[in-house]
Amino acid sequence: HFARVPLPFIQRGDVVLYDAPGGRSMAVFWAGDYWAATDDGAARVECEPLAAWRIE
Structure with a gap:
């Protein structure tokens, strides 16, 4: 189960999406x-x- 997390509340173990060079x-x-x-x-x-x- 993946629960969406507001960006100000990111904590250890959370997975994030980001723009990488590739x-x-x-x-x-x-x-x-x-x-x-x-x-x-x-x-x-x-x-x-x-x-x-x-x-989770």
Whole structure:
């Protein structure tokens, strides 16, 4: 179940949608940063979330 989260209330473990250089992508908020999958594994990304969901 994915519950939509207002952007000011994003917390650890929430999934966000953001505009990446190659198009829209997803990241997870963890340890105060956004993390996304890359070709080299997980990496911290700078992003402005467009939408967020909490996995329940």
